[in-house]
Amino acid sequence: MEEIKGFSNKILEINLTDKSWSISEASIKDREMYIGGKGLGMKLLYDRLKPGVDPLGEDNILIIMPGVMTGTGAPCSGRFEAIAKSPLTGIIATASCGGPFGIQLKTAGYGGLVIRGKSAHRCVLWFDHETVEFLDASDLWGLDTAETQKLLLASSTVKNTKSNLLDSVKVESADSKKEAILAIGPAGENLVRFANIASGHRFLGRGGLGAVMGSKNLKAIVAKGSHYKIVPVDSELFERLKKKANLFIKREAVTISMGKVGTATNVKFVNKAKMLPVWNYSFGEHDQAFRISGEMIKEKHDTKLNTCKPCSIMCGHKGKFNGKDAPVPEYETLTLLGSNLGIFDRDAISRFNDICNRGGMDTISAGGTLAWVMEAVEKGLVPHDVFAYPDNSHQVASDGLQQSESDKSAQYPLMFGSPCGIEEALESITKAEGFGKEMGLGSRALSQKYGGKEFAIQVKGLEMAGYDPRGSYGLGLAYAVANRGACHLSASLMAFEVFLGLLKPDTARAKPQFVKFVEDLTCSINALQTCHFTMYAYTLEPMLTKYTPKFVLKNLMLWLPEVALALFDFSIYPAFFSAITGIKMSSGDFIKAGERIHVLERYMNTREGIRSKDDALPERMVMETIIGDDKKRIVPLKEMLKKYYKLRGYNSDGIPVAKLFEQLQIPSEPCSIA
Numbered sequence: 001m002e003e004i005k006g007f008s009n010k011i012l013e014i015n016l017t018d019k020s021w022s023i024s025e026a027s028i029k030d031r032e033m034y035i036g037g038k039g040l041g042m043k044l045l046y047d048r049l050k051p052g053v054d055p056l057g058e059d060n061i062l063i064i065m066p067g068v069m070t071g072t073g074a075p076c077s078g079r080f081e082a083i084a085k086s087p088l089t090g091i092i093a094t095a096s097c098g099g100p101f102g103i104q105l106k107t108a109g110y111g112g113l114v115i116r117g118k119s120a121h122r123c124v125l126w127f128d129h130e131t132v133e134f135l136d137a138s139d140l141w142g143l144d145t146a147e148t149q150k151l152l153l154a155s156s157t158v159k160n161t162k163s164n165l166l167d168s169v170k171v172e173s174a175d176s177k178k179e180a181i182l183a184i185g186p187a188g189e190n191l192v193r194f195a196n197i198a199s200g201h202r203f204l205g206r207g208g209l210g211a212v213m214g215s216k217n218l219k220a221i222v223a224k225g226s227h228y229k230i231v232p233v234d235s236e237l238f239e240r241l242k243k244k245a246n247l248f249i250k251r252e253a254v255t256i257s258m259g260k261v262g263t264a265t266n267v268k269f270v271n272k273a274k275m276l277p278v279w280n281y282s283f284g285e286h287d288q289a290f291r292i293s294g295e296m297i298k299e300k301h302d303t304k305l306n307t308c309k310p311c312s313i314m315c316g317h318k319g320k321f322n323g324k325d326a327p328v329p330e331y332e333t334l335t336l337l338g339s340n341l342g343i344f345d346r347d348a349i350s351r352f353n354d355i356c357n358r359g360g361m362d363t364i365s366a367g368g369t370l371a372w373v374m375e376a377v378e379k380g381l382v383p384h385d386v387f388a389y390p391d392n393s394h395q396v397a398s399d400g401l402q403q404s405e406s407d408k409s410a411q412y413p414l415m416f417g418s419p420c421g422i423e424e425a426l427e428s429i430t431k432a433e434g435f436g437k438e439m440g441l442g443s444r445a446l447s448q449k450y451g452g453k454e455f456a457i458q459v460k461g462l463e464m465a466g467y468d469p470r471g472s473y474g475l476g477l478a479y480a481v482a483n484r485g486a487c488h489l490s491a492s493l494m495a496f497e498v499f500l501g502l503l504k505p506d507t508a509r510a511k512p513q514f515v516k517f518v519e520d521l522t523c524s525i526n527a528l529q530t531c532h533f534t535m536y537a538y539t540l541e542p543m544l545t546k547y548t549p550k551f552v553l554k555n556l557m558l559w560l561p562e563v564a565l566a567l568f569d570f571s572i573y574p575a576f577f578s579a580i581t582g583i584k585m586s587s588g589d590f591i592k593a594g595e596r597i598h599v600l601e602r603y604m605n606t607r608e609g610i611r612s613k614d615d616a617l618p619e620r621m622v623m624e625t626i627i628g629d630d631k632k633r634i635v636p637l638k639e640m641l642k643k644y645y646k647l648r649g650y651n652s653d654g655i656p657v658a659k660l661f662e663q664l665q666i667p668s669e670p671c672s673i674a
């Protein structure tokens, strides 16, 4: 096997309109400044995408990027990023995924894949290290994400399809260890604005990137890699870092807990902190929440590991649901398709999850939109009979408990607390049928048409994740300013405020500083493409943070945040970058690269019209308190936002100022690459 020392700067450029392809080269300077993954992908998009294009039009560009760490065998490094203009939000969407595609892309010799144009016919893009094919996808159209991948990976089955192109091309060599697929389901084909893209059993979840593929008539992409071996430039240092990283992961409480029960471990913390979304974020806790906790799932569903590869944290699990093997729903799915709809039946949530995964759509946006419809039906804004359900659709919960009595006498097809009608609603969204077609536009579009903006729980059009920010003010600021909308991963402040108990949650103090820091760090981590969850182990286990007494750290974080931030040692990340690429990078350079990536993304959003008024939270979060909350918390957004803009170097309307561009060496006008 041939070797690639560290990384490849070869970018595979595809034009679906005329079925042409070429190779371009990312510059070493861009590699140093934007690292790879999300960062380099953002720069490639900046150089190519004109502002104002229709996200579902021919001119939108989809970029798929492996990271510097992808394919190296470092812990939690089997990841990659996708970027395009979002059809849900109209601004830049980014998503990271731990499926197998990224490693095959990189080991085919590419540091990135750029897809532009629109195919006249439904197609599959196939490539290896030396050639590209455009295959007919007529027989795959309409298949779900799992069936599509299975067919494309099974050469004999593919040959039996009627598709003439699929009959003739490289399917003879199909090998699931050497090929990986990106596939959309019916939701992507039907342009559901929150359609996702599957890679194995993992997903590029947020912002509707699946609809971007669908709009280009692109059903799937097959990468045949395993041609090159990715070898770190300094393999001795790399091996030492791997050992250290694994040690940190094994010692850190957060990553240990993730490995035992998965992200569902968060349910108990969030319910206790009274910030569990219940009934469209009206309540913050529920006495049935224990039924969807990770611990209960582990006990009742015979769970086993089902992770991204390679991974040392291992948060992904599968178990027995409805009598079959199925992925354990992630925390976000358990809350957005569970507690937030008033549902605590694990088998029912697993069925909802399965419909979304197979149909190819984001469970967070699907759940957030459903919750909006339930409340709109309750308030009479949407007719109660938009979905019918069969009389016998009442399900017995997985632990034998019945849903509440009100379920049995449900008169409304979609109502909080009842699973009735939800499967039908989700199916109708993926198929874009009836009212499902409107739901496929998301909660912001629905509320603009029917009213009820105040309870559309979204920011910039992206539905909010499963943590109520009234219990975590820093997260409230992070949701409001996150570049892709109400994202919990842009700056996961709830981890510091709630899970780790390091930062007082119900104060505005120090939050702007921490949001900025975590945003920048997260951007750089996503440029390396190692898992976000490594952040806990890699920043809290190094000596300085680990051995600083907790009460000292807490006080510093609150009263002297700049001093506290200096204690966070994240040097293992740039050390990995240097060991793999041979390019020297300090911690300062690393966080500066993150800032550069974040600001560039923000600037691209301002070109699409984003301003200060858009850095807002849903009215419910800033005007209403959680029902039953003695502390009467609402998010003090204005206060935090002003300080945040100042720290970021934005003007009062939220636009990065010219001086910031100079400081970060971002070209103020992109060189347009035709």
Ligand code: SF4
Pocket: 076, 077, 098, 306, 307, 308, 310, 311, 312, 313, 314, 315, 316, 531, 532, 533
């Ligand atoms: S910790 Fe979870 S999300 Fe992260 S790489 Fe591992 S399995 Fe994937």
